[in-house]
Amino acid sequence: MSFFNTEVAPKLGAWTALLNGTKPYNKKTVDDTAKEAGAAIDAAEEHLTHHTYLVGERITLADLFSAGLLYRGFQNFFDKAWRQQHPAVTRWYETIVNQPIYSAVAEKLPFLDTPALTNVAPKKAEAPKAAPKPAAAPKAAEPEEEAAPKAKHPLESLPKASLPLDEWKRQYSNSETPDALKWFWENVNFDEYSLWKVAYKYNDELTLTFMSNNLIGGFNNRLEGSRKYLFGCASVYGANNDSVIEGAFVIRGQDYIPVFDVAPDYESYEFIKLDPSKPEDRAYVEAQWSWDKPVTVNGKEYPHADGKVFK
8 A cells, every 4th residue: 555655656646747737748757757657567566466456365445545546547548558568457456446345436437448648748728819908007016925934844943953963974874884873872962862763553564575665765755854853774674575664763852743744654653762771772773773683573583674774
């Protein structure tokens, strides 16, 4: 469900917007976006070639939600040739959209023989020319309205930290990890910063590890508005169809919400505050930032598979 929401739907939406006039047309951008959408759907094709449904062997909310996100693709792009090249996705989509629980609320969409939208610039509607109007007396100039001030990040109200977070990011990037971690514990003031364990809530929905790593990348992208206020690593642990996502972050301040709620999907994660005075919490942070140890979840050990750094 998360994969379709973060990897498939945004690319289909951008592809559509570039061709229906919602966004400025650019042929190369359309080609690139189409390739990105195709790569994401190819991953779904691979999964559905070996599985009847997205999760388990019966229809779940993940199937209903994800099929709804593919609607735009079947409406605009997925013609007969495409469906022949993607039989697993097509079979799965037909199965889901013909379920009574889906068809009761969604319009039946006929399959396309040829794409409804192709990579040509959309035509601009020409407005009818109006008859010339008699010249009006010039109006007195009205004062221009001032643009609304840009909203400030909630953490801008905090006093300046004794250690800029960018300095730690430079240490992590330019030093060997053990040396960087030693520097971190010696220099960070935990009255100004706090440490957090971040764990994905829906591990039972994770499938291929590379898709789970893309999920982390999408989350990182949506944290851009808080880049000045956090650093961390999140990783996928385990193997395909048996994995978990966990990470550790250092943030400015003592409350995680102002930092993470810039990402609309932050509620998909559990946030647990760590105590830098406890050896076990320090060890957890070091393992997350070193990528060299497994994690244990519900009594089961998962080896490190892949991860991403946010800095």
